[in-house]
Amino acid sequence: MAEERRGSWFGFGFCGFGQALGSGRGRQVHSPEPLQTPGEDADVCRVSASWSYTAFVTRGGRLELSGSAGCAAGGCRDAWASEALLVVLRAGPGRGAGTELQAWAPGSALSGEPLWAHTVGPEAEGEDAPGGEPQAGALPLLPGARAYVSPRPPFYSPLAPELRARRLELGAEHALLLDEAGQVFSWGQGRHGQLGHGTLEAELEPRPLEALQGVPMAEVAAGGWHSVCVSETGDIYIWGWNESGQLALPSRSLAEVGKTAAGEASGPKEDGSDVRTAEGESGGLAPFIAIQPFPALLDLPPGTDAVKASCGSRHTAVVTRTGELYTWGWGKYGQLGHEDTSSLDRPRRVEYFVDKRLQSFLFSTDQSNQNVNCPGRKKNQYIFLKG
Amino acid sequence: MAGAGTLREALRALLPPTKEELTLQLGETVERSVVRLLREAVELFCGGRGDECLQASEAILDYSWEKLNTGPWRDVHRDWRRVYAFGCLLKAVCLCEETGDAGAVAAALRVCDMGLLMGAAILGDILTKVAAVLQAHLPSGKRPAPGPAQEQPHEKKARHDHVRIPDVRSERTVPRLRCPSLQHFRKHFLVPGRPVILEGVADQWPCMKKWSLEYIQDVAGCRTVPVEVGSRYTDEEWSQTLMTVNEFISKYIRDEPRDVGYLAQHQLFDQIPELKRDISIPDYCCLGDGDEEEITINAWFGPQGTVSPLHQDPQQNFLAQVTGRKYIRLYSPQESEALYPHDTHLLHNTSQVDVENPDLEKFPKFAEAPFLSCILCPGEILFIPVKYWHYVRALDLSFSVSFWWS
Numbered sequence: 001m002a003e004e005r006r007g008s009w010f011g012f013g014f015c016g017f018g019q020a021l022g023s024g025r026g027r028q029v030h031s032p033e034p035l036q037t038p039g040e041d042a043d044v045c046r047v048s049a050s051w052s053y054t055a056f057v058t059r060g061g062r063l064e065l066s067g068s069a070g071c072a073a074g075g076c077r078d079a080w081a082s083e084a085l086l087v088v089l090r091a092g093p094g095r096g097a098g099t100e101l102q103a104w105a106p107g108s109a110l111s112g113e114p115l116w117a118h119t120v121g122p123e124a125e126g127e128d129a130p131g132g133e134p135q136a137g138a139l140p141l142l143p144g145a146r147a148y149v150s151p152r153p154p155f156y157s158p159l160a161p162e163l164r165a166r167r168l169e170l171g172a173e174h175a176l177l178l179d180e181a182g183q184v185f186s187w188g189q190g191r192h193g194q195l196g197h198g199t200l201e202a203e204l205e206p207r208p209l210e211a212l213q214g215v216p217m218a219e220v221a222a223g224g225w226h227s228v229c230v231s232e233t234g235d236i237y238i239w240g241w242n243e244s245g246q247l248a249l250p251s252r253s254l255a256e257v258g259k260t261a262a263g264e265a266s267g268p269k270e271d272g273s274d275v276r277t278a279e280g281e282s283g284g285l286a287p288f289i290a291i292q293p294f295p296a297l298l299d300l301p302p303g304t305d306a307v308k309a310s311c312g313s314r315h316t317a318v319v320t321r322t323g324e325l326y327t328w329g330w331g332k333y334g335q336l337g338h339e340d341t342s343s344l345d346r347p348r349r350v351e352y353f354v355d356k357r358l359q360s361f362l363f364s365t366d367q368s369n370q371n372v373n374c375p376g377r378k379k380n381q382y383i384f385l386k387g
Numbered sequence: 388m389a390g391a392g393t394l395r396e397a398l399r400a401l402l403p404p405t406k407e408e409l410t411l412q413l414g415e416t417v418e419r420s421v422v423r424l425l426r427e428a429v430e431l432f433c434g435g436r437g438d439e440c441l442q443a444s445e446a447i448l449d450y451s452w453e454k455l456n457t458g459p460w461r462d463v464h465r466d467w468r469r470v471y472a473f474g475c476l477l478k479a480v481c482l483c484e485e486t487g488d489a490g491a492v493a494a495a496l497r498v499c500d501m502g503l504l505m506g507a508a509i510l511g512d513i514l515t516k517v518a519a520v521l522q523a524h525l526p527s528g529k530r531p532a533p534g535p536a537q538e539q540p541h542e543k544k545a546r547h548d549h550v551r552i553p554d555v556r557s558e559r560t561v562p563r564l565r566c567p568s569l570q571h572f573r574k575h576f577l578v579p580g581r582p583v584i585l586e587g588v589a590d591q592w593p594c595m596k597k598w599s600l601e602y603i604q605d606v607a608g609c610r611t612v613p614v615e616v617g618s619r620y621t622d623e624e625w626s627q628t629l630m631t632v633n634e635f636i637s638k639y640i641r642d643e644p645r646d647v648g649y650l651a652q653h654q655l656f657d658q659i660p661e662l663k664r665d666i667s668i669p670d671y672c673c674l675g676d677g678d679e680e681e682i683t684i685n686a687w688f689g690p691q692g693t694v695s696p697l698h699q700d701p702q703q704n705f706l707a708q709v710t711g712r713k714y715i716r717l718y719s720p721q722e723s724e725a726l727y728p729h730d731t732h733l734l735h736n737t738s739q740v741d742v743e744n745p746d747l748e749k750f751p752k753f754a755e756a757p758f759l760s761c762i763l764c765p766g767e768i769l770f771i772p773v774k775y776w777h778y779v780r781a782l783d784l785s786f787s788v789s790f791w792w793s
Binding site: 014016017027051052053068083084106107172173189191199200201202224225290313332 | 418419420421423424442443446449450453456457458459626731732733
């Protein structure tokens with residue numbers, strides 16, 4: 001077991017392909033474990049996890065893949081992992097040579113030729129953070145914010161420059177965009193309410209969330225079929241599919257598992273079901289919410305301000321200003337980090353980190369699907385945090 | 388009661404004899420990591436490591452389930468549905484490898500049904516065969532005794548205070564014909580797109596005599612089916628859920644149901660081939676362009692009071708009534724404007740108007756739209772031409788079978 005140091009990374013959840021750099025024992029890790037960081041140049045600045053493998057990028061530009069796609073390569077500024085495709089941003093040899101966007105088959109070990117490559121214009125170099133450090137972690141948004149990548153065709157999609165995208169997140173069948181002014185946009189499929197416009201209709205083009213206008217957002221995150229954003233004042237807004245309680249709203253399937261012995265939670269595709277009322281255990285009516293088609297304000301314990309949110313395909317996590325981690329949603333593979341495999345429809349603090357302060361974190365998910373003109377990226381259950 | 392040993396043998400006999408044959412030929416859509424996991428699961432299975440195979444099967448099921456829920460259903464790649472079915476197969480067999488107790492068998496049967504509902508046929512439709520074996524191995528105690536009410540379904544008293552039987556004499560009725568020739572039907576009804584009730588065509592089908600609640604429970608009681616809960620699918624409180632046929636009958640047909648539940652639009656006869664022997668495909672379907680395999684046969688089973696809101700379908704429809712009566716109203720596609728279809732993509736084939744209680748202030752043109760109506764009785768088949776708007780309300784406990792053809 002690796003020693004815990006300041007600035008360590010931790011992981012938990014599904015690791016059926018041995019992709020945890022921590023203990024990696026068994027197929028599931030139910031409680032956070034420190035990751036064994038690779039070699040000397042061990043300052044991992046970016047983690048991107050897919051279902052069967054994980055990509056780690058260090059400040060020195062080294063890319064390490066673990067799990068089903070194990071290999072290593074150099075000269076990488078950023079990486080973005082999905083089952084179909086590994087997308088890498090590689091620095092050109094020397095200043096002014098531009099940055100190259102490469103897409104590889106995950107099992108290729110980055111040898112031979114990439115599936116496709118695209119030179120990112122040198123004007124994007126100016127987007128580096130002050131101090132000259134290359135900005136990692138913006139993928140699938142490309143440097144310059146003029147386009148984004150997706151694991152399915154069209155792999156490379158332009159963004160209207162007037163959008164001034166600061167951050168872009170992909171779900172299984174939708175996309176979220178946060179602009180410089182803190183406005184959230186969404187597009188793609190809407191059958192699970194994940195677009196937040198109050199309907200189940202699809203949107204072809206980025207459409208601003210009217211319900212959130214006037215509340216500047218600091219962060220956005222996309223789950224498989226749900227969306228989260230964090231305001232500059234630390235409030236959380238959430239919408240989309242709640243089938244496993246990932247919206248922290250009462251979920252019928254969780255209530256049923258609590259009552260019956262067998263818990264087969266999967267069901268047929270739902271079309272358009274909204275609020276269903278059912279009796280709570282005390283006999284009163286408790287509204288179960290299957291789909292929340294417009295943003296709902298989430299209640300965390302009083303006094304907690306969220307600073308960052310991240311989503312797996314069917315779960316959600318939030319880091320607070322005081323460095324605490326809260327998780328909820330699908331928990332079958334231990335991805336909530338509460339040392340069990342229960343799903344939750346309300347936020348719960350991950351006790352492991354109570355005496356540590358979390359700085360930033362990231363979920364990994366995988367998979368993508370394409371619809372209309374919106375690529376999706378989704379899923380997975382493994383969460384990485386930096387203490 | 389058959390022992391675990393005979394069950395295991397019976398299941399093994401259905402599986403391909405070699406590890407190499409227990410695989411799926413999959414295209415590029417399924418990622419290599421999934422293919423690898425499938426292979427691993429089979430290795431574990433053949434190596435007798437049931438618990439680990441179950442774990443791998445769960446991961447396969449969870450991963451493919453997410454694929455099944457991404458994008459419109461019709462766009463879900465068939466390979467993902469096959470992967471899902473394969474996961475169900477391994478899980479079902481592993482669940483009853485150890486013990487053959489009723490709980491394990493029922494759980495395995497439910498898993499098979501999930502694979503049949505959401506998956507696609509694999510290995511020569513193996514899930515149907517596995518389900519039949521499991522069903523045969525369920526101890527008879529698992530099938531609940533018939534309820535205290537032993538009467539024929541169509542004699543059941545109305546549960547609600549009011550059964551509004553529409554006075555169809557004041558409405559234009561659908562014409563009726565007794566066994567028309569193929570040519571006559573084609574010339575006068577199929578080609579011009581006119582509804583007609585066919586008599587003497589289905590009245591001798593075995594289902595007309597055989598299908599009682601008791602029989603249905605006997606043949607299909609422990610099978611899992613999709614049920615729609617709520618008065619109509621346009622309501623906010625409407626939802627779909629899964630339950631066994633026994634649960635459906637006890638919750639939504641017997642025992643003073645609180646909500647309306649409807650086993651609607653379900654291809655029950657693919658799931659339970661034994662029931663398919665009780666029906667026939669109307670000969671008139673051969674007048675269409677498609678093959679017999681392309682005909683979609685749906686079961687519609689529910690209590691008095693189920694409603695299908697006014698809507699249109701993209702194929703020709705023969706609606707055969709087996710048990711109970713249905714009030715049906717039909718509007719020509721030419722009247723579509725007066726029917727105010729929803730403008731959303733999801734419901735564009737559904738009218739906004741509540742046919743038997745229309746809001747004429749909101750939908751004024753509806754009042755003048757001409758229509759045909761009928762009360763469809765057991766043994767009769769209603770021909771609903773393609774795109775013809777239809778509204779259906781069950782006047783009794785009802786079982787219908789629809790045939791969608793082109």
